[in-house]
Amino acid sequence: MVAFGFLFALAAASSTLAHPIHHHQDRDLRIVGSSMSTVWKRQAVPGSEFSVLVDGNKAFKDSTDSALLKKLADEGQAPPFMFIGCSDSRVSEGTVFQAKPGTLFTERNIANQFQPTDPNAQAVLSYAVAELGVQHVIVMGHYGCGGIAAAIASPPASSVDAANGAVQAWIEPIREQLRTSTRTEIVELREKIKGRTDVEEPEISDPGFRALVEENVKAGVSRIAANSVIVNHYATLAGVKASERRDDHAPLGDVFIHGWVYDIENGEVRDLGISVGPPGKAIPAPPFAAVAKAAEKTTVSHEAPKAEPVQSVEARCQEQCKTKRSFLPRDH
Numbered sequence: 001m002v003a004f005g006f007l008f009a010l011a012a013a014s015s016t017l018a019h020p021i022h023h024h025q026d027r028d029l030r031i032v033g034s035s036m037s038t039v040w041k042r043q044a045v046p047g048s049e050f051s052v053l054v055d056g057n058k059a060f061k062d063s064t065d066s067a068l069l070k071k072l073a074d075e076g077q078a079p080p081f082m083f084i085g086c087s088d089s090r091v092s093e094g095t096v097f098q099a100k101p102g103t104l105f106t107e108r109n110i111a112n113q114f115q116p117t118d119p120n121a122q123a124v125l126s127y128a129v130a131e132l133g134v135q136h137v138i139v140m141g142h143y144g145c146g147g148i149a150a151a152i153a154s155p156p157a158s159s160v161d162a163a164n165g166a167v168q169a170w171i172e173p174i175r176e177q178l179r180t181s182t183r184t185e186i187v188e189l190r191e192k193i194k195g196r197t198d199v200e201e202p203e204i205s206d207p208g209f210r211a212l213v214e215e216n217v218k219a220g221v222s223r224i225a226a227n228s229v230i231v232n233h234y235a236t237l238a239g240v241k242a243s244e245r246r247d248d249h250a251p252l253g254d255v256f257i258h259g260w261v262y263d264i265e266n267g268e269v270r271d272l273g274i275s276v277g278p279p280g281k282a283i284p285a286p287p288f289a290a291v292a293k294a295a296e297k298t299t300v301s302h303e304a305p306k307a308e309p310v311q312s313v314e315a316r317c318q319e320q321c322k323t324k325r326s327f328l329p330r331d332h
């Protein structure tokens with residue numbers, strides 16, 4: 001067994017060395033989202049390739065309230081939102097929402113997945129809920145997602161290098177969803193590509209592709225709602241009197257989980273109508289237009305909306321920031 005393991009490791013290492021990552025040389029080497037997320041011929045950037053970042057940072061500094069930056073630096077963060085989004089460069093949460101610093105505590109990965117076996121996502125959720133006291137956890141997918149497109153396309157025919165192997169492993173839960181979903185558009189897509197080994201990434205307008213983007217968000221919301229961090233938080237909330245909520249030591253506020261989808265073609269954010277919250281609590285409706293078709297298929301209860309304004313970053317800082325200067329655990 002040990003010998004086999006050694007041989008396997010040796011083979012993997014030599015394969016990686018023999019096939020370094022040259023994205024375009026091997027037709028069999030499928031890179032995630034190669035048609036959906038990637039433009040091989042980049043536009044030439046005038047001057048330094050970094051100038052776009054330098055200029056952007058200058059514009060950000062010039063337009064951002066320096067007092068807010070100082071306050072956040074001095075008192076710490078108390079973001080109202082935790083955000084899980086795709087790593088795609090077109091869907092940055094700071095860009096899409098023009099969010100000020102201190103607004104969104106974020107985790108991004110290929111195809112905005114939440115897996116309880118992913119220690120990064122688990123740590124972000126734990127810290128966001130138990131320490132930062134976020135009020136809303138948002139999972140946001142996007143149409144045209146390269147990770148979802150790659151999960152629809154046939155897997156590479158030949159062995160893959162280490163980098164693409166990691167991508168293929170990461171998108172496997174989405175392939176599983178494609179294999180098992182009962183949603184009409186996805187069933188039709190599955191039938192269309194059944195038995196084929198040459199499936200290309202779909203067009204952005206493909207109904208099955210769009211449905212799988214939405215179903216992947218729903219899966220993320222469901223996994224978060226079932227996660228021990230949320231289950232324990234809701235259980236604790238249920239046993240705590242209202243008068244004891246949100247003291248300075250333990251942020252025991254209501255936490256709601258939402259599923260949204262972003263349209264990279266027109267910049268719109270839409271609500272999938274799958275929000276969940278603590279048992280018995282009315283769920284504040286996200287003020288985004290609904291994706292009607294996706295909402296029809298929801299299996300998660302969505303209770304009547306209730307007006308509950310989100311506190312400003314500044315107001316929340318008054319309550320909580322003093323104990324949340326950094327990512328280090330607080331003294332208890």
Ligand SMILES: [Zn+2]
Pocket residue numbers: 086087088110111112142144145146147148
């Ligand atoms: Zn994506």
